[in-house]
Amino acid sequence: MSSTKDRSPSLQIEVSSLQDYLQKQFGPGARLIQAGEMSSAGKQGMKEFGYGKPLHVRFELDGEEKQVVLSTMRGDSFGHQFYWDRAGILMFQYETGESMEKHVRSLGFGYVDKKDNLVPVVEPREFFILHEMAQGYDYFLDLEQIKKQGVEQSDLELTKEFSRWMARLHSQRLDDPDLYLRRIRNLIGASECIFGLVDSYPHPYDLFPPERFQALECRLIAWRWKLSRYTHRLSAVHGDFHPWNVLVQPDGDFRVLDRSRGEWGEPADDITTMTSNYLLYSLYSGPALKGDFESLYRTMWDTYLEETGDREVLQAAAPFYVFRALVIASPKWYPGHSREIRASLFRFMENVLQDDEFDYSNINKYLI
Secondary structure (H helix, E strand, O other), X not given: OOOXXXXXXXXXXXXXXXXXXXXXXXXXXXXXXXXXXXXXXXXXXXXEEOOOOOEEEEEEEOXXXXXXXXXXOOOOOOOOOOHHHHHHHHHHHHHHHHHOOOOOOOOOOEEEOOOOOEEEOOOOOOOOOOOOOOOOEEOHHHHHHHHHHOOOHHHHHHHHHHHHHHHHHHOOEOXXXXXXXHHHHHHHHOOOOHXXXXXXXXXXXXXXXXXXXXXXXHHHHHHHHHHOOOHHHOEEOOOOOOHHHEEEOOOOOXXXXXXXXXXXXXXXXXXXXXXXXXHXXXXXXXXXXXXXXXXXXXXXXXXXXHHHOOOOHHXXXXXXXXXXXXXXXXXXXXOOOOHHHHHHHXXXXXXXXXXOXXXXXXXXXXXX
């Protein structure tokens, strides 16, 4: 498990690695002359290049001397804790710098691998990921089946396994208050989260007019300040644990897909995500959580609380339920819902913010 404590690991860059990079970036005619930190340019034999320290490099290319600056970023608490944060900023600089008048030209872009090799990325356009092909089917198909034919004991056992898995995952804790604050800030203000979802709705929207959105946002700001006292809760999380990101295996086990929004966060994020979908499926048969989907919901919450003993999670759950309610009520993402279902979800996300602690055993009071 990675840790954010090592935000600025030192890079041991050998001269041979720098020479190799220059040839990969500029061709076989490149030959290193000298390299050193900007404050000590010309000291060949530089072995350690710390994050945030520009490196002055002189090299020869096909007989002509060139001078360049090789830079990285230092990790900090301003949204740069992870190398992928810093990569995004460097990508932006590489792509856009030379389009600005008088800006220095970007000559190369690359990364440092785990062996401290400098690896060029040449003319990037998009990035991709390759992962294994897991067997199984999407968990939401089980929910569709339950909606038609009812819940079975195997469905309840799988829900218990979800809770046990979350309990194991969330038991991994990290002491990094800045990162917890970042996750709460992102929950409310990021483009993929609450404020971004609000902006994705049609405005004005007759089911939830602008004044209700504004009141909702104001109450969420108060919750941001409340959760600033919960930084001790930073835990490993999935970040997008919903039925379309779970594959049920042929043997009844499960695998998860698409871990999102970071490795660390608030445990309430995962359990509210899945239980919101139990609520959604129940609303298709009336304006309450009841019957089979209430059984799944209670099984998940009861098992999770029994496994973790973490009653404090109920004090953090409300804004995460708002986030998920905005997702599953969205006319953009879920165009097939009736007006009644959306209205129920809107009442839920407004009412759930009223309690300091989520009353999970009486969830239907938030739907009135």
